Amino acid sequence: MNNAGAVRTAPAYARNRFAPWLRALLEVVLILGLWVLYSLARLLADTNMVPALRRAQELLHLEKILGIQWEVPINQLFTDHKVLGLAGSYWYASLHYVVTAAVLVWLWRLGADRYGPARRALVIGTLLGLLAYISLPTAPPRFLAGYVDVLSLHSADGWWGGDASAPRGLGGLTNELAAFPSLHAGWSLWVALALQLYATRRWVRVLGWLYALGTAVVIVGTGNHWVIDAVVGWMVILVGWALAEALGHLPLSRALDRLLPSHSPFPRVDPHEIPAESAVPTPAEKHGTSPAP
Numbered sequence: 001m002n003n004a005g006a007v008r009t010a011p012a013y014a015r016n017r018f019a020p021w022l023r024a025l026l027e028v029v030l031i032l033g034l035w036v037l038y039s040l041a042r043l044l045a046d047t048n049m050v051p052a053l054r055r056a057q058e059l060l061h062l063e064k065i066l067g068i069q070w071e072v073p074i075n076q077l078f079t080d081h082k083v084l085g086l087a088g089s090y091w092y093a094s095l096h097y098v099v100t101a102a103v104l105v106w107l108w109r110l111g112a113d114r115y116g117p118a119r120r121a122l123v124i125g126t127l128l129g130l131l132a133y134i135s136l137p138t139a140p141p142r143f144l145a146g147y148v149d150v151l152s153l154h155s156a157d158g159w160w161g162g163d164a165s166a167p168r169g170l171g172g173l174t175n176e177l178a179a180f181p182s183l184h185a186g187w188s189l190w191v192a193l194a195l196q197l198y199a200t201r202r203w204v205r206v207l208g209w210l211y212a213l214g215t216a217v218v219i220v221g222t223g224n225h226w227v228i229d230a231v232v233g234w235m236v237i238l239v240g241w242a243l244a245e246a247l248g249h250l251p252l253s254r255a256l257d258r259l260l261p262s263h264s265p266f267p268r269v270d271p272h273e274i275p276a277e278s279a280v281p282t283p284a285e286k287h288g289t290s291p292a293p
Helices: 004-044 049-066 071-080 082-110 112-135 183-198 202-221 227-247 251-259
Strands: none
Touching (some): 071 202, 202 227
């Protein structure tokens, strides 16, 4: 009996078995790297409030020209109704991370052909947003007279303090002038696009669009972003997705994807590549005799 093929395929089987977990570890490192980059971007950003307030006024002027200056009534709605304000505060402080992470895991389980382009789009859009935070620090509405900081209003009922949505006592870790564009809005649109492209149930796709729309209302209603912040946040994700699709057709991108095959986190392995117990010769086979019937 020739067992050379079974012996040679054992390392390949081991690679197929552990490659998904290695890729998962690399993805976690990538996400942590983005978080570190965001923290470093805060240190690089200008914290001078005067130009940040001036940019906010310029955005307001542009909104007036476009006819989308809706901040005051929406912010007043969240201020006047305690339940709405509290729900919006929890939405703003948590869903931004929880929903995005959940969709990333779902895409990972669907396979690399779906996860790869979507993850690239999210990374590119986030980097574009961070670049804007560094180069164009902008004050959010809650820093201007006439607007209420709804999260600060309900900070006693949540884990956040008076510094945006940062956990109480960790306000120094957040960039309070990172208003333009809104990555809350951008990431929620990314979720909606991912569900629209890859979800099979219609109600799930509709839920994704409702989440994106709801997030846009919440970020304005809580006094954390201007309407135009949400619009540009959507735009950076759309640009990120377009660039991700373009990068996916480059030979370099395909070469990098082949370094660690990941067509699925649970790859299907050719049964002929799995070393079976029969691959080990029995004593009878060693002596060239046939087993007794």
